[in-house]
Amino acid sequence: MHYLGAQRGAMYSSEHNLERFRAETVARNRCSTPVKNLYISGQDVFSCGIAGALHGGLLCASAVLDHIVYLDLVVLKKTLKKRKARELAQLAKKKLQ
Template sequence: MDEFFSMGKDEAPDNVPMMYFTFPSAKDPTSKIHHPGKSCMTILTMVNYEWFEEWKDTPVRKRGDDYLAYKMRFAHNLFDWACSQYPKLRDKLVYQEVSTPLSNTHYLGRYLGAMYSAEHNLERFQAEAIARNRCDTPVKNLFISGQDVFSCGIAGALHGGLLCASTVLRHIVYIDLLMLKKKLKRKKARETAERVKKLL
């Protein structure tokens, strides 16, 4: 990653060293009903804000052909890479949208286009840093939630929310969830046993 981030703007799109992809539609139980035969794929990677900085003062959706061509170089290379692992994807592409750090700055108000708020470096996950990260603040009734408290991504934001709710309520919400899980598991076991009895 250090080598990638030290690259110049022109060589970076052709040398992306990592990506993460996911299919959000697979997590939506109604997706096959509402959008049969279609799926949404998200590909993420990391880039330098500086590679896009020359367009920072241009209006969104009016940044010009150079900007579009530049961000599409990243997109095409990432999609080609994904297709090298999963060739059946290639014929499925219908629409492609590409975001950059400038998109994150415009739509999310993120500093220098950061995608995940607080920096997720190794220091952040040291025991002392984790102990200092709290949901409550010195400002009365101001709490911090989401990925800034726990970790990045959906799971991190979810746990950050649970920690914040526990702080606000002065009650460990995780225990409630554990008890609810046990209750639902027992209920499901009873229902399964009743169905088996009926079949016998």
């Protein structure tokens, strides 16, 4: 209240109390709004802090694209792991030669 003048909230905007993390409250939080083509993202959609903002952005992107972006990230992670494994195998092979 002293620094932000926020009577109902915290430095991360919405107050992070136990009520906010109840299943019913979490289920009500959505990226889409009643205003056509207006979406919200960031920590208020998911949770507080940087990780909350990251996931809120991913959820918003999924809503806008009508596609589950998390699945793309899983596929990308597997692709990068395979590529890294091939590179390490080639490097090891060169060292043996």
